[in-house]
Amino acid sequence: MYAHPSQLRAANRRRAFRLLLARGPLSRADLARATGLSPMTAGKIADDLIRDRLVEEPEPGDAPSARPAMGRPPRNLAISSTRHLPIVELGVRSTAVMLQPLDPTKQGPSISFPTPRSIKSLLARVDSARRRLHIPPADVLLISVPGVLDAHAHRVLCSPNLPIIEQPGFLHRLADLFHASPCAVQEIQALALGHQAHTPADLPPHQSFVLMDFGDGVGGALVARGQLFQGSLPMSGELGHTGVHGNRRPCVCGSIGCLETLVSRQGLLSSFRQHLKRPNASWQALRAHVASRGIEPWLARSIDAAAIVIAGAINLVGTQDVVLTGDLPDLHPDVGPLFERRILLHSLISRLGRLTCHIAPRRRILGLIAAAADRVLLPEPELAEPVPNAQLPHASPARATRP
Numbered sequence: 547m548y549a550h551p552s553q554l555r556a557a558n559r560r561r562a563f564r565l566l567l568a569r570g571p572l573s574r575a576d577l578a579r580a581t582g583l584s585p586m587t588a589g590k591i592a593d594d595l596i597r598d599r600l601v602e603e604p605e606p607g608d609a610p611s612a613r614p615a616m617g618r619p620p621r622n623l624a625i626s627s628t629r630h631l632p633i634v635e636l637g638v639r640s641t642a643v644m645l646q647p648l649d650p651t652k653q654g655p656s657i658s659f660p661t662p663r664s665i666k667s668l669l670a671r672v673d674s675a676r677r678r679l680h681i682p683p684a685d686v687l688l689i690s691v692p693g694v695l696d697a698h699a700h701r702v703l704c705s706p707n708l709p710i711i712e713q714p715g716f717l718h719r720l721a722d723l724f725h726a727s728p729c730a731v732q733e734i735q736a737l738a739l740g741h742q743a744h745t746p747a748d749l750p751p752h753q754s755f756v757l758m759d760f761g762d763g764v765g766g767a768l769v770a771r772g773q774l775f776q777g778s779l780p781m782s783g784e785l786g787h788t789g790v791h792g793n794r795r796p797c798v799c800g801s802i803g804c805l806e807t808l809v810s811r812q813g814l815l816s817s818f819r820q821h822l823k824r825p826n827a828s829w830q831a832l833r834a835h836v837a838s839r840g841i842e843p844w845l846a847r848s849i850d851a852a853a854i855v856i857a858g859a860i861n862l863v864g865t866q867d868v869v870l871t872g873d874l875p876d877l878h879p880d881v882g883p884l885f886e887r888r889i890l891l892h893s894l895i896s897r898l899g900r901l902t903c904h905i906a907p908r909r910r911i912l913g914l915i916a917a918a919a920d921r922v923l924l925p926e927p928e929l930a931e932p933v934p935n936a937q938l939p940h941a942s943p944a945r946a947t948r949p
C-alpha cells in the first residue's frame with residue numbers, strides 16, 4: 547500500500563498519534579499491541595513523536611494505586627500537554643481565541659466575545675485577545691470557519707450567516723496576527739473529525755457516518771471509510787441548504803425554503819413563536835416548553851423534514867450511522883429515537899441493515915487537533931522522486947483550465 551519506507555513510517559506515526567488521541571495514555575507495550583507493530587518499531591515511533599514534542603512520557607504520579615507491588619512503576623505515553631496550538635473559533639454569534647494544549651482533555655486559556663459585524667473590529671478583537679492571552683508567535687493558526695471553505699486556497703467562499711469573513715485574504719490577515727500560516731477547517735467538518743477521533747473502537751479505515759449539526763446554521767459532514775468526504779466543489783455536507791417542499795421561509799443564502807430555516811436555532815424559535823402566538827418567546831422558553839410537553843406536531847414536522855434530507859444522504863453514501871449534534875437533539879430525549887424512526891421510513895436502510903442515530907456532544911477542538919495532526923504536524927511525506935524528462939506527464943486538462 548505504501549510505496550516508500552518514509553510513507554510507511556509517516557503512516558505509523560499518524561496511527562500511533564491517533565490512538566493516543568482517542569484512547570488517552572498508553573504504555574509502550576499497549577501501543578505496540580494496539581497498532582500491531584513490533585515492540586521495537588512501536589518504541590521507535592514513540593521516540594520520534596516525543597522528539598517532535600507531539601507526545602510525552604511523564605514520570606508516573608505519586609498515587610499509591612498507580613504503583614505495582616513490585617518493580618518500577620510503568621510510564622505511559624500521552625499526547626503532549628506542554629505543546630500548544632493557537633485556535634480561533636469563528637462563530638456566528640460568538641468567537642473564541644484560545645491557546646489549546648495538544649492534549650484535547652486539557653483546556654488552555656481562552657477569551658470569547660460576541661462576533662463583531664465588521665472585519666476591522668473582528669481582527670482588532672482577536673488581536674486584543676491574543677495579546678491578553680500572551681500567545682507567542684506560532685507556525686500555524688487553527689481556524690474553525692462557518693460556511694463554505696476552500697481550505698486549499700485559504701478562502702471563505704460563502705458564509706451566509708457571517709458574510710464579513712468572505713472578504714478575500716481574510717484568513718491570511720487573521721493568521722498574520724499570530725505570525726502564523728492559516729489552517730482553516732470548516733466548522734461542521736471539524737465536528738466530524740472530532741467525532742471520528744473520539745471513537746476508539748472504530749479507527750480508520752472502518753468508520754462511515756453522516757453527521758448533522760443544528761446550531762445557528764445547519765450543516766452536515768460525511769466520513770466514508772475513515773476519510774472525510776470532499777467533493778470537487780467545497781460544498782460537501784451543505785445539507786442545511788436543501789429545499790423542503792411547502793416551506794416558504796426565506797433563507798440567508800438567498801434561496802427560499804431551505805431546511806436551515808426550519809431546524810436552525812432561529813428556525814425552531816420561529817416555529818415555536820408561531821405555534822404559541824408569542825412573537826417574543828425566548829430560546830429558554832422553547833427549551834422549557836419542549837422539556838415539559840415533549841415533541842408536539844410543530845416540532846415533529848421540522849424533524850421529519852430534516853430526516854428526509856438525512857435519508858437522502860445515507861441512501862447516497864450507504865452508511866448506517868447518523869451522528870446528531872447541537873441544539874435540536876439536545877431539546878428532548880425523544881428527538882434521537884424520532885429521527886431514527888423517520889430516517890428509517892424515508893430511506894432504504896431498513897431493508898439492508900440497521901440504523902443508529904448517535905446523539906453526541908460537539909467535539910470541535912478535538913477535530914481541529916486531528917486536522918492539524920494530518921495537515922501540519924504529521925503530514926504525508928512528499929516524495930521527490932526524480933522523474934526522467936521523457937516521462938514527464940503532459941499538463942492534465944484539469945490543471946490546464948485552472949486560472
Ligand SMILES: [Zn+2]
Nearest residue numbers: 787797799804
Ligand atoms: Zn439556504
